[in-house]
Amino acid sequence: MIEAEWFFWLVGGVFLVMAAQMLTDRSNPRRLGTAAFWGLLGLGFCYGTWVADKKAPAEPLGAAVLVMAGLAGFGFTGRGTPRTTTAAQRAAAARKHGNRLFVPALTVPVVALVCAVGVKRLHVGGEPVLQKGSETVLGLGIGSLVALVVAMVMLREKRLSTPLHAGRSMLESMGWAMLLPQLLATLGAIFSVAGVGDQVRRITTAVLPEGSVFLGVVVYCTGMFVFTVIMGNAFAAFPVMTAAVGWPVLVEQAHGDPAAVLAVGMLAGFCGTLVTPMAANYNLVPAALLELKDQYGPIKAQLPTAFLLLGCNIAIMSAFAV
């Protein structure tokens, strides 16, 4: 069986190799901090296997995460000059290779698709070939490796360091935004252990006038939206707002249909994800990937859609759910 953890080691290993490249990149004014950040990330990926298994203490990893946050947060990371081709060279290469260039690029999603749909059902010796529940993630990894081999053969690229340098400079441009989603997952866990949800419920029940179902819907949906903006993802906002308003007010008091209330409530949270820089993996990382000068570009493009859909969700919930 191919396990997800093997893939995490591969990703961790790639981060470590890239960290070594960063360390020797003299065009980066902050190469030590940059290499330390990505090196720690790579080590954390590998060590995380045993933390997830509860076979190793989590505290060292926690300390490493805080060091990474400090390194990037206080500006000790930077980026070197990317080693790439000129615009003229690229135009010439595009003319030379033509549409064949799409073959490796499409290999990534196609292999991911095949793994998620087909290989998922394959069993060898009674065990699934790909670890259950991780098929798409593994497919993405296998697809990237296959595509890399295809691309290197097709483009007659002999050195593995060339694609690694190219990937590394994209990572450098994303910088701290790469770590934020994983840090936010932690914040959600700490909030629920510390009882933030109970406090929010006390406040909302004190504020909310009894008997107004529509107001309850508005508070639940808007609360999901606002908390998602603060926490960076709707999954962390959901238990808080559902315990505060969704379940006690809309399901128990107003006898709403629980499936409809909760499903639409979650989607109201997703509207918040569209507008928050905290959801770095959806909003800031793409801005870096697309080399935008305005890192809030995607958020600005999504802002009207987010508010219109929040309105839609409130309307759907009050029309059909309660």
Place this chain on the structure above:
Amino acid sequence: MLVLLGVLVVVAGFATRRNPLLVVGAAGIVTGLLGGLSPQRVLAAFGTGFASSRAVTVFAITLPVIGLLERHGLQEQARALLARFAGLTTGRFLALYLLLRQITAAVGLGGVLGHAQTVRPLAAPMAEGAAERRHGPLTDRAREKVRSFAASADNVGFFFGEDVFLAVGSILLITGFVNTTYHTHLEPLDLALWAVPTALCALAVHGCRLLRLDRTLEHTLRPAPEPARPDGVAR
């Protein structure tokens, strides 16, 4: 009441534009300590949180091959390819991408398309290619706008498509939370069905906004005197 200070830390950090990593780190430490966790447990929470969320970051594995292909002109070729389809404007192309993203996510293939694997190498340059064919060379502002909307098409399609699929994380989170907290029994299928109305609204709202992008581009850019043909890059 004190634990809510953690929320305040996030809001204040946001307002003063501190680096989000520092804000979130500080908010976690403050909330954990005020909530009665020992410093050691706070540290452990950061460790387990990182370990269990590694899947968010694995898209980095696609970057080397994408970077290699881009050195050899992948974006240029994607731009040139779209420039050949006369009817496919930027807005129409991105609306199609939105639909494709929503459908693939709705059948459980949310990880197949994405910012690193398809938006940067393919969808964004193709959208730019369509805009260049129609309006001539793009200004920096117009280019930023087209790219931002390409990213937005991916996000909106993914968010409001994936919940229609049963086995997705957010559906399982809802059933898991509600069934254990309130001792009831919710079926994933019911939740998935209730995601359909919003999914259709999302397609309509964002689809219309993407189609309107063509007009916005027309206003901001002077129309090209004649259809610009890229110098034979396309085959």
